[in-house]
Amino acid sequence: MRRDPLIIGGGPAGCAAAITLARAGHRPTLLERTTGPTDKVCGDFLSLDTILHARSFRVDPAALGAAPIGRVRLIHRDRVAETELPFPAFGLSRRTLDAALLNRARDAGAIVRTGQTVRRLTRDGDAWTIEIAGQDAMSAETVFLATGKHDLRGHARVWTGQGAVGLKTYLTLAPESARKLEGATELTLFPGGYAGMQCVENGRVVLCIAVQQTAFLRYGGAWTGLTEAIGRHSPRFAAMLSGSHPLLHRPLAVAGVPYGYQARPGGLFRLGDQAAVIPSLTGDGMAIALHSGQHAAEAWLANQVASTYQRTLALTLAPQMRLAGWLHRAGISAVVQAASVPLMRFFPALPRLAATRTRLPNPIRPTPIGPPPDPSRPSGRSSPHWAR
Numbered sequence: 001m002r003r004d005p006l007i008i009g010g011g012p013a014g015c016a017a018a019i020t021l022a023r024a025g026h027r028p029t030l031l032e033r034t035t036g037p038t039d040k041v042c043g044d045f046l047s048l049d050t051i052l053h054a055r056s057f058r059v060d061p062a063a064l065g066a067a068p069i070g071r072v073r074l075i076h077r078d079r080v081a082e083t084e085l086p087f088p089a090f091g092l093s094r095r096t097l098d099a100a101l102l103n104r105a106r107d108a109g110a111i112v113r114t115g116q117t118v119r120r121l122t123r124d125g126d127a128w129t130i131e132i133a134g135q136d137a138m139s140a141e142t143v144f145l146a147t148g149k150h151d152l153r154g155h156a157r158v159w160t161g162q163g164a165v166g167l168k169t170y171l172t173l174a175p176e177s178a179r180k181l182e183g184a185t186e187l188t189l190f191p192g193g194y195a196g197m198q199c200v201e202n203g204r205v206v207l208c209i210a211v212q213q214t215a216f217l218r219y220g221g222a223w224t225g226l227t228e229a230i231g232r233h234s235p236r237f238a239a240m241l242s243g244s245h246p247l248l249h250r251p252l253a254v255a256g257v258p259y260g261y262q263a264r265p266g267g268l269f270r271l272g273d274q275a276a277v278i279p280s281l282t283g284d285g286m287a288i289a290l291h292s293g294q295h296a297a298e299a300w301l302a303n304q305v306a307s308t309y310q311r312t313l314a315l316t317l318a319p320q321m322r323l324a325g326w327l328h329r330a331g332i333s334a335v336v337q338a339a340s341v342p343l344m345r346f347f348p349a350l351p352r353l354a355a356t357r358t359r360l361p362n363p364i365r366p367t368p369i370g371p372p373p374d375p376s377r378p379s380g381r382s383s384p385h386w387a388r
């Protein structure tokens with residue numbers, strides 16, 4: 001008899017694992033440090049794989065009010081190129097999505113304990129000891145590490161390279177800008193990084209920026225200096241933000257994002273960002289998180305050891321990680337940035353190809369609830385199942 005796994009972290013990866021295990025009749029315990037719905041640094045772009053995975057867990061982004069996205073716009077200085085996405089997508093805040101997934105894990109039968117911050121994880125013979133702030137320690141035979149962007153002491157992700165800084169806020173735009181943004185995701189390129197903007201539920205707009213750490217410091221190391229610099233570089237960006245109102249008291253930020261990291265096989269089941277960190281411009285991090293959570297649970301149910309799961313996952317993700325890494329480096333290089341908009345205008349199929357190739361290759365397709373989206377309708381608006 002094996003004891004049910006303990007999951008640390010209640011983001012998409014931890015929830016996917018909890019739901020999959022609970023559906024198979026187990027009662028995993030999930031520890032999440034926050035006490036309720038929280039905003040997270042993320043562009044809130046839900047790719048088709050994310051949508052299908054979420055729906056297979058009975059979390060329907062459309063029913064949660066997600067904003068449909070069918071087009072992608074690339075902006076450099078005053079140049080703009082636009083093309084249709086090769087798949088339907090959504091904009092949905094992480095506060096809403098993660099809360100729905102956590103509720104689903106609870107409903108499925110997982111023991112969800114919120115407000116529990118794991119401080120330390122140590123191996124003691126065949127068991128793990130989990131130290132929790134202000135609580136008694138727990139022990140577990142199997143641990144699923146799903147703490148996302150935050151490393152646990154003693155189990156930090158091994159990675160070399162220059163980390164990026166991720167920043168995010170929500171806004172309401174002036175009516176003209178809001179109208180322009182509807183149905184599209186906009187990526188503005190600037191020296192050292194890119195800024196993504198799109199609608200989410202309730203008429204709000206998310207602005208999320210990924211910037212190399214050194215460039216961020218050059219911009220003054222603060223949100224205002226950074227957004228003003230992007231606005232000076234791209235008049236379109238400044239015009240979009242003119243008359244906007246921030247909805248968060250303070251922008252959210254995370255430093256040292258290890259783009260390109262992939263976990264090596266070890267004694268822990270590492271899920272989501274603890275398994276692989278795909279560059280944000282692909283908008284596929286949540287799909288990887290949900291896929292890896294489900295995959296880890298299925299591996300454990302099939303009696304596989306952690307290192308086998310990790311090796312299989314790394315192989316599955318390798319092609320998309322390689323291409324995404326290349327696109328990320330190109331996306332922040334001044335030369336490629338300058339060429340990117342004319343290139344996209346002349347070859348609109350290129351960004352569509354890049355978007356397709358940076359998805360999960362041959363993913364274990366979850367069975368969607370209800371009819372699947374119609375790929376011939378990228379905006380998804382005319383399909384009642386994908387409309388709001």
Ligand SMILES: Cc1cc2nc3c(=O)[nH]c(=O)nc-3n(C[C@H](O)[C@H](O)[C@H](O)COP(=O)(O)OP(=O)(O)OC[C@H]3O[C@@H](n4cnc5c(N)ncnc54)[C@H](O)[C@@H]3O)c2cc1C
Nearest residue numbers: 009011012013033043044045118148166272273285286289
């Ligand atoms: C700038 C930026 C933009 C991005 N934009 C997109 C996008 O548009 N679309 C997309 O698909 N992906 C995007 N991503 C990637 C995406 O955010 C991640 O891949 C995804 O959140 C990973 O999910 P996760 O469950 O592994 O981790 P997380 O979502 O980070 O969840 C981890 C959970 O663990 C909890 N936790 C952490 N430490 C502890 C602890 N010690 N004890 C208990 N609980 C703990 C946290 O509170 C959190 O709830 C972006 C990433 C960045 C940096």
